[in-house]
Amino acid sequence: MRWFPALLTLALVVTLAFLTLPIVAIFVDSSPADLVDSLGDQGARDALWLSLRTTGAALAIIVIVGTPAAYLLATRTFRGKALVVTLVELPLVLPPAVAGVALLAAVGPKGLAGGAIDAAGIQLTLATAGVVVALTFVASPFYVRQAMAAFGSVDRTLLDASRTLGASEARGFVGVMIPTAMPGLVAGGALALGRALGEFGATLMFAGSFQGITQTVPLEIYNRLGTDFDGALALSAVLVAVSVAILLAVKLVPRAEVLGGAAR
């Protein structure tokens, strides 16, 4: 059965070449000097700054709301829990274009809640807030899922011990659960960050594309494709660098903490 290991190796080589060649090409196709030059213009800087702000805001919302929600899902059993978990995870596999249409139908000017949002004086479409909504929608399941796994894998005797010593559940949550689950929470945050940073379709459809307001880095890359391919490459290189950093951050977290737990 010599052929089988050979086949496995071949499959790995093909996979590796297929996955790395496009990434390598981004850096080979233009000189580092050109890359830096292309990042100097206002459009690129506005896009980078906007992406940073909107991703940061989305991540903050995701962590603040997602952490307690994930804790609840990880520590309680109730009727319909499987359904709730599935609904929470759904955007994970939803095509971005569907997310864009869905957001328009829900909170767009003509959407289900559009009138209420408008009456409250909140502008989402064509506004930076709309970008944050789109990013939060597509990225939050990445965090919640990972956070559930992290909370689920925490040794319950720790929490029980804190309860026996008279601590309230709230104190146990803050003092025991969060610190113990921290590596998993960080990994989840990194995954959500990566997804939010790359968001394209839902942002374009729901929030539009305007320099400094709604034109994030992926949208700016798409705009440059026709007229400034080097500029598109340069911005892509920045996103690759950030993605690598995110991935490293996740890898540095002990594996058992990241992958173990309730969701499996």
Next chain:
Amino acid sequence: MKKGAVLLAVALASCGGDDGGSDQSKPRLVVSAASSMTEALDACSADFADATVRLSFAGSDELAAQIRQGVKPDVYAAANTKLPDALHDEGLLGKPVEFATNELVLAVPAGSEIASVDDLTAKGVTIAIGDESVPIGSYTRETLAKLPAAESKAILGNVRSNEPDVKGIVGKLTQGAVDAGFVYVTDVNAAGSDLKAIELPPDVEPQVTYAAGVVEGAKHPEQASTYLNELLDGPCAEALRDAGFGAAP
């Protein structure tokens, strides 16, 4: 397992092959066309006798970028003459042929109170236009530049989105995300009763001419030039007229 993988590979390869369409006897012609022609070309291309036509719609500039990066459709049909001319000069496209004209209009939702370009200067009016890298965006900027400077500045100040193609502008309009947008008259026709077109003053209206060419290195140059001829005279020319396009100048 190996057998299965090989079969799968063969299946995939034959899908990507030349005659993977349902009709085995016809070659497959790949046509890259500006997204403003979506409805017209979708309607007529099924009747093309010499080949099974596969249409790929996007902003003219994205399609040109693909060709520059080595993608080889058989026909490239753009919403201007500038991009086909540039590709021709770069040796990537045969001699471009002008085959249709279009009209830049101001589009507003059917019930809108906006009646002319002058109404766009009011504070609080929201506008979507094409990004300057796509033809619809450069035509729009060309038009605005012909208006008095203060008016042009006020209108550009009300722009809330620079969309990568006309479909994006129409979408923002029909979803009520913006009050007005600059699109082609054919887009308003395609959107049905949701939108109405407001004609631009003749002195600022740009000349919108569509040109197409056979891509150098096309797999089916013969069928491609037949298709090109039918854009000028044939079912596709008729479909373009039905959609509101004008005859070639």
